[in-house]
Amino acid sequence: MKEIINISTNSPNTNFSKIIEFAGQKFRITHYGVDLNIKLYCDLVTKHDGRADVIAISGLPSGSSIGKKNYMHPILSQVSKLVKQSLVVDGSKFREIYLPWTIQKYLIANPDLMINKKVGFFSGIIQTRLLNIFEEYASELISCDPYFLMGIPRTLSGKKSVERFFFTIKEFLLKSKLERYKEKDFTKNKLLKYKSLSKFYNCDIYVSNCAQLERVKIDQLSGKTMVLDRLDSKNKKRLELAGITRIISCTPAPFYQEDLNYAVIEAIFQIIKRSKLPISNEDIFEWIDTYDLKPHVVDFKDRLEEVKKFGFIVHPLSTRDLFRHPLLKPILPFSKKMNPLIEKMITLAPGVKYGEIGEIISPNGSKAKGIIYTLFETPKMLLTSEPEPIYKKLIAICKHAKKNGIQVMGLGAYTKIVGDAGVTVARFSPVPVTTGNSLSAAATLWAGSFAIERMGLVKKVDKTFHGQVMVIGATGSIGTVCAKLLCQSWKTVVLISPRPHALLELKEEIEKINPHCEIHLSTDSNKYAPSSDYIITTTSANKAKIIDIEKVKPGCVICDVSRPFDITKEDAAKRPDVLVIASGEVKLPGNPKITCDIGLPGNTVYACLAETALLALESRFESFTLSRNLDYHKVREIDSLARKHGIKLSTIMGHDLEITPEEIDLCREHALKKLNTNI
Amino acid sequence: MNILITGATGFLGSEITKKIMEDFDKIFLLVRNPAQINKSIYSKTPKIILIQGDLTERQIFSKKEDREMILKNVDVILHAAALYDLQADATECYITNIIGTFNLLTFSQQIKKLKYFHYLSTIAVKGDLQGDLFESVERIPKVKYSNNYAQTKMSAELMVRKSIFINAKVRIYRPGIVVGDSTTGRINRIDGPYYFLKFLSGNFFITQMIKKLPFILFPFNPTTILPLIPVDMVCNWIAHMLTNPQGDDPVKIYNLVPENNPTVKEFLAVCRDEFKLAGDFKPFSTFQPLYKAFARKLEIPSEILPYMNDIGGYHIDNRLKDYPDLLDNFLFKNYQKKFFKGFNDFLKSEKIK
Numbered sequence A: 001m002k003e004i005i006n007i008s009t010n011s012p013n014t015n016f017s018k019i020i021e022f023a024g025q026k027f028r029i030t031h032y033g034v035d036l037n038i039k040l041y042c043d044l045v046t047k048h049d050g051r052a053d054v055i056a057i058s059g060l061p062s063g064s065s066i067g068k069k070n071y072m073h074p075i076l077s078q079v080s081k082l083v084k085q086s087l088v089v090d091g092s093k094f095r096e097i098y099l100p101w102t103i104q105k106y107l108i109a110n111p112d113l114m115i116n117k118k119v120g121f122f123s124g125i126i127q128t129r130l131l132n133i134f135e136e137y138a139s140e141l142i143s144c145d146p147y148f149l150m151g152i153p154r155t156l157s158g159k160k161s162v163e164r165f166f167f168t169i170k171e172f173l174l175k176s177k178l179e180r181y182k183e184k185d186f187t188k189n190k191l192l193k194y195k196s197l198s199k200f201y202n203c204d205i206y207v208s209n210c211a212q213l214e215r216v217k218i219d220q221l222s223g224k225t226m227v228l229d230r231l232d233s234k235n236k237k238r239l240e241l242a243g244i245t246r247i248i249s250c251t252p253a254p255f256y257q258e259d260l261n262y263a264v265i266e267a268i269f270q271i272i273k274r275s276k277l278p279i280s281n282e283d284i285f286e287w288i289d290t291y292d293l294k295p296h297v298v299d300f301k302d303r304l305e306e307v308k309k310f311g312f313i314v315h316p317l318s319t320r321d322l323f324r325h326p327l328l329k330p331i332l333p334f335s336k337k338m339n340p341l342i343e344k345m346i347t348l349a350p351g352v353k354y355g356e357i358g359e360i361i362s363p364n365g366s367k368a369k370g371i372i373y374t375l376f377e378t379p380k381m382l383l384t385s386e387p388e389p390i391y392k393k394l395i396a397i398c399k400h401a402k403k404n405g406i407q408v409m410g411l412g413a414y415t416k417i418v419g420d421a422g423v424t425v426a427r428f429s430p431v432p433v434t435t436g437n438s439l440s441a442a443a444t445l446w447a448g449s450f451a452i453e454r455m456g457l458v459k460k461v462d463k464t465f466h467g468q469v470m471v472i473g474a475t476g477s478i479g480t481v482c483a484k485l486l487c488q489s490w491k492t493v494v495l496i497s498p499r500p501h502a503l504l505e506l507k508e509e510i511e512k513i514n515p516h517c518e519i520h521l522s523t524d525s526n527k528y529a530p531s532s533d534y535i536i537t538t539t540s541a542n543k544a545k546i547i548d549i550e551k552v553k554p555g556c557v558i559c560d561v562s563r564p565f566d567i568t569k570e571d572a573a574k575r576p577d578v579l580v581i582a583s584g585e586v587k588l589p590g591n592p593k594i595t596c597d598i599g600l601p602g603n604t605v606y607a608c609l610a611e612t613a614l615l616a617l618e619s620r621f622e623s624f625t626l627s628r629n630l631d632y633h634k635v636r637e638i639d640s641l642a643r644k645h646g647i648k649l650s651t652i653m654g655h656d657l658e659i660t661p662e663e664i665d666l667c668r669e670h671a672l673k674k675l676n677t678n679i
Numbered sequence B: 001m002n003i004l005i006t007g008a009t010g011f012l013g014s015e016i017t018k019k020i021m022e023d024f025d026k027i028f029l030l031v032r033n034p035a036q037i038n039k040s041i042y043s044k045t046p047k048i049i050l051i052q053g054d055l056t057e058r059q060i061f062s063k064k065e066d067r068e069m070i071l072k073n074v075d076v077i078l079h080a081a082a083l084y085d086l087q088a089d090a091t092e093c094y095i096t097n098i099i100g101t102f103n104l105l106t107f108s109q110q111i112k113k114l115k116y117f118h119y120l121s122t123i124a125v126k127g128d129l130q131g132d133l134f135e136s137v138e139r140i141p142k143v144k145y146s147n148n149y150a151q152t153k154m155s156a157e158l159m160v161r162k163s164i165f166i167n168a169k170v171r172i173y174r175p176g177i178v179v180g181d182s183t184t185g186r187i188n189r190i191d192g193p194y195y196f197l198k199f200l201s202g203n204f205f206i207t208q209m210i211k212k213l214p215f216i217l218f219p220f221n222p223t224t225i226l227p228l229i230p231v232d233m234v235c236n237w238i239a240h241m242l243t244n245p246q247g248d249d250p251v252k253i254y255n256l257v258p259e260n261n262p263t264v265k266e267f268l269a270v271c272r273d274e275f276k277l278a279g280d281f282k283p284f285s286t287f288q289p290l291y292k293a294f295a296r297k298l299e300i301p302s303e304i305l306p307y308m309n310d311i312g313g314y315h316i317d318n319r320l321k322d323y324p325d326l327l328d329n330f331l332f333k334n335y336q337k338k339f340f341k342g343f344n345d346f347l348k349s350e351k352i353k
Helices: A038-048 A074-082 A092-109 A125-137 A145-150 A159-175 A188-193 A195-201 A210-214 A233-241 A262-273 A281-290 A329-348 A379-384 A387-403 A423-428 A437-455 A477-486 A500-513 A525-531 A569-574 A607-617 A632-644 A661-678 B011-023 B064-073 B090-108 B148-162 B193-201 B205-212 B231-243 B264-275 B288-297 B302-308 B317-322 B332-352
Strands: A002-008 A016-022 A025-033 A054-057 A064-066 A069-071 A087-089 A118-121 A140-143 A184-186 A205-208 A216-218 A225-228 A246-249 A296-299 A308-314 A352-361 A367-374 A408-411 A459-461 A464-472 A490-496 A518-522 A534-537 A557-560 A579-581 A583-587 A648-653 B002-006 B026-031 B048-052 B076-079 B116-120 B169-175 B177-179 B215-218 B228-230 B251-256 B280-283
Touching: A002 A038, A002 A262, A016 A262, A016 B090, A025 A262, A025 B090, A038 A054, A038 A074, A038 B090, A054 A074, A054 A262, A064 A125, A064 A159, A087 A262, A092 A125, A092 A262, A092 A281, A118 A125, A125 A140, A125 A159, A125 A205, A140 A159, A145 A159, A184 A188, A188 A195, A205 A210, A210 A216, A210 A225, A210 A233, A262 A281, A308 A387, A308 A607, A329 A379, A352 A607, A367 A387, A367 A607, A387 A408, A387 A423, A408 A607, A437 A477, A437 A534, A437 A557, A437 A579, A437 A583, A437 A607, A437 A632, A437 A648, A437 A661, A464 A477, A464 A525, A477 A490, A477 A500, A477 A534, A477 A632, A490 A500, A490 A525, A500 A518, A518 A525, A583 A607, A607 A632, B002 B011, B011 B026, B011 B231, B026 B064, B048 B064, B076 B090, B090 B116, B090 B148, B116 B148, B116 B231, B148 B169, B169 B231, B177 B193, B177 B231, B177 B332, B193 B264, B193 B332, B228 B231, B231 B251, B251 B317, B264 B280, B264 B332, B288 B302
Parallel strands: A002 A025, A002 A054, A054 A087, A118 A140, A118 A205, A184 A216, A205 A225, A225 A246, A308 A367, A308 A408, A464 A490, A464 A534, A490 A518, A534 A557, A557 A579, B002 B026, B002 B076, B026 B048, B076 B116, B116 B169, B169 B251, B177 B228, B215 B280
Antiparallel strands: A016 A025, A064 A069, A246 A296, A352 A367, A459 A464, A583 A648
16 A cells, blocks of 8 residues: 655644545555644654655645746745655646646537636636636636735736736745635625626636635625536535535546545556656646546536526517507507607617516426516617617617526517627627527427328328428528428428529538438429428518419418518418418427517417527527527527427417418318319 | 553553553553553553554554554553643644544544544633533634644544544543642642742742732733642543443543632632732733743743633533542642642652752
8 A cells, every 4th residue: 555645734624544546556645734834844744754655745835837937936845855755746747737638628528618608717827727728718707816815806807917917916926925815705795896806706607726715705606607626525515505506626537536635646646657757748648548537517406407597588569569568558549640750769768678487397397487578679660770779779688687697588579680680799798699590490390390290181101201392592591401401301302592503512411411312403493383292481582472372282381481471471362272381389388477468379489489498498508599590400409409398389370370270271171172173 | 341542651641541450451552662661560460561653653553463453452542642731832732632643543443343432632622712611512612722732632632523433432531730639739740830839939039029019910810710630530530431431422522620610819819828928919911921921031831821811611511410429529728738738749859859
């Protein structure tokens, strides 16, 4: 058995002595805390010199590498010089290589973690290597050095200012005496007192090391993530009490159940090395692979299960909706005359809270609640006015929502069409923003396939429709997604687009997804209209006729995803034997109460609202869908998430009204009649 | 039943060892240097086995066989080894009291047969606690200590309290201020209240002057209790408790203080009569630093001054409940003559030496 003596500046109450088995060897680790008594520290080091295999010294101020130089507190070299016979390690070597490497690897593997996140360092000077890494990934980096080290309520933003700060106070730091730090107050009330420090409080992710964390007083960390170099049981308890949601601890996985510091871990590896030479970078790289050293995540599940909150922004779909507001009700009789005036005047009003969505309960137990905000702009005003004022209003709503604990925000109806479709809003909003288009697309396809099954005119064998589906505008962003999804369940797919080269590209991609699918390409929709059972139109052809409704096959289902519609109301009325669907709307699990009218019957909600709710249920607080482009993988992902959380198709919407199953049956009868007469 | 005793050569340890000789089959004494002890009475009895070892080493025992033997045979441990010196520096105190206790605990946690771990703490763990010293295990008083000895003894006591044994129970004894034998007053060294006597009996110029003063300003709190206990009494008690452990609690603490304790005022009044001082002692709490400097000049450890200003008493419920029959006839009035006699005898013997 190998002897490792660990001497630290902790209190003597933390003394322990235990045997640890690692890599087939046994290590007796004895820890002595000396309570910051440096003379005693040195005495103990000399006493054990030659009696232990490795002496691990910890708790002394560690070095810091800023710029190209390494700075070391003189006490460290002073102590290590005392040891003449045994090996002495202080853990800094192992930590400096392993820690940045492992964190970087973790961040690459979990890209969602850092999206739109502010990162706060209690003290960046001591952790410069991590500072470099988080600088790359974080949207904002805040370091609290002036407050942590000197009690000045200021923060530093960015790596450069931390370096500048270090060079200013360098001389003091390196000459500072070793003494017990006073506990720094990082409680919510204290931080919110100062404007600069409140920035630090608003960070989503905190980076700290174990020793630093012991010196700060913390509370109310709910919803926050803490990245730690190592996690000991004492700090874990403290963080748990403070209500932390997630701790990412970089303690190498084999050791995370033992409260070992890096000096001891380095000592263990020093013994494994079987050589008196100090461990090298290559050794550490090798061990990381051999022993699978990686961080581990502590999630507080009960906290994750707590009710999440999402927001959703709607707006009146017509001036009539405006008069639903109790304040405007008295002037309802004069509405016609007042219409244009009110429509314009009311745009001066900022967005307000409109209503709430009660508890959504997913089958897996997670819960979410929603708040609905509204703008007062009608679609006409939204489309005609400049986007900037609308952005401002939306961002103001997001900021208000953040204060109310909203974790993700959805843009409803026309608010997601304004300007660059959410990109600008998401950039300036403190909460992640999604347009909800992914689930909208998926729900429309659900509606389409539901209608087709109800019509029963297309044979279905082994989950595959033996018929022909036509995607008009297939090379557009929504069209591409639809084509890729439909090729998996339809035998024949016809792709229509005015750009033949793009069609060829798409064909290749689809063949990769489903090589058995039969694909036809065309630039003219009317050519294939008479033979198609299912047509999806996703063009942006403004009011130009893209298909002759008279040529369409009887019993065909047309999904009109375009806004404004490709198939006009009049066209749809001409063919009672053809079903025209505009969208599919969904029902949330757990029958939540909706306290306001969002223009849909009963508990049905817009699919884009459901996407926002889904993100909340899944705790994925990220800008899932933005801009006008849709991503095939995201649609597939949200589709599977929706199924997981029990979001179901509730109604199929026609041009203005919902389409009941009976109406579909009626349509089927018309179609059958027409088919019979044609024969 | 076999017992391992650490600190058996010490002040209390040696007395206790003598008293429990009858009650145990084998008595292992952990000593640093067995060669020096060979001549003493211990080695004559076959029951006593001397084992070489140093608690400040992590391995404790220098021989592997010893370690194995103790692991196999010991049922009870009495940990009485400590560095008792109010003026010792932090390093010495830490190494003996904390590391020593820690190493012993780590070792004894491996003894499967172990039934009792007895630990000799001290009443000094009270520190500057403004109130009664409880015997409760849950309470950890947050206090400041005036000397390293008390500080390290408290840390060690906490370690003992917190340590987890396989099935051993922990008994912690906190003897009060130990004074000379209850019948003869005999002492082995100048310590605690005796420092004060030594000063008053000295031939310093200042002493002579003080004796003639109409009154003496002295930094003490007249209501402070002096938890004096004669050495034979405390050893009897501990020996009895060692051999008759009571209760099923995993950890139990006993404050070993007699029911009747003199206050500082009473004690000083007695001293005044004994040394024929002209004036009375007047309590005076300010200017402690001045007195500290003064005390240093007079060879009184300034560390004992805080003991004259304590507030609060000592709970002894555990002892009264578990051992109601223990002889507790200590009354300072009856004892004071022996107290001074023992001191004077000691001074004489010192002079002869």
